[in-house]
Amino acid sequence: MSKTVELIIDGKSYTFPVVEGTENEFAIDISDLRDKTGYITLDVGYKNTGATKSAITFLDGDKGVLHYRGYPIEELAERSSFLEVAYLLIFGELPTKEQFTKWESDITRRTMVHEDIKKILDGFPSTSHPMGVLSSLFCAQTAFYPESLNPNRPADGVYLSIIRSLGKMPTFAAWAYKHAVGHPVNYPDNKLDYCSRFLKMMFALPGQDYEVNPVIANALDKLLILHADHEQNCSTSTVRIVGSSKASIYSSISAGINALWGPLHGGANQEVIVMLENIRKDGGNIDKWIAKAKDKNDPFRLMGFGHRVYKNFDPRARIIKQAADNVLKDLGVHDPVLEIAQKLEEIALSDPYFVERKLYPNVDFYSGIIYRALGIPEDMFTVMFAMGRLPGWIAQWLEMRNNNEPIGRPRQIFSGKVTRPYVPIQNR
């Protein structure tokens, strides 16, 4: 017999079904709560609210588990590639050899952007944050591909939007950077793989040869895999809710980019480097900053430690730490800020205060370190996250549309003034 729960309000009993997920997660299905009882639930920040049933990503924060479509993140990061993971997330299965060849070639053929995109780019002051530029360029695709606005377009039209999104994202991202530093943009070199192409567009300078370092391209590919999806986080929920109004895939993802921008979400790795810089400028006395972090009355908080959903460790952090070590070793980087990061990491992993509170370095801590070592400026860190998260946003948008989910429309508990008569201005 399937499980139910009983809710008693003012002595009256109501029964609600329990929904069980494939990984033994349970939810009380309250879809008809308001109709049955007149009550709603209140869950500011949705920490206890399942917004959907999803078959894409499973995470168990207590056990430190993360799976994409059933595959452990450790295996995917070790053995797969970002484009293969993108296919898996979006279509639900790993591609065959033939499917992958077509997928990669479809995406590679869509890396160029319309020349008029450059005019839009030139309209931005060079002081613009690249995330604002990226979300605007992404949304501008609705103008170049107006057929994408049709909510009832056939599946091959949606497929075209998907490969265009994945193909053009690195071009937009690198161009946003080039614009910020005042350099001419580079066109995509389609002989290269996804990450190498992006690195070349970012770092090649006119008249100079640019050789992509495979250690760096490999680390970047891993980083993108680790960021590719993370179930119903802030930006993904944004993409789903914008898409639920039948807005186009480009505008839904553009909204996701904006949601990712904030320091509590994608901006967290930038905050890590800002914190490390502040420690360096203050003389680099780590013990002093550790003491500040432990002092309850001190507002200072260590950025990049602990995680909202992972209560033991962030499985992505273990993998990325290895990639960070490889990159630092390979590049032979000597950077006082990164030395501070390494000392902080050592302390956090051994000091009982941090160990007991499960304040281990998370994915943002190491991704900030890698990006800094690669010479990627802080303002671009969130753009890198967006590049990684793109397949997840696409997969979640598609799932929501294929499930024909209703428009997202939360309720509220009104806490304002009750009815009162209007007072004309001369009497106020």
Ligand code: MLT
């Ligand atoms: C993410 O990957 O989106 C972040 O870890 C935030 C989250 O999942 O809540």
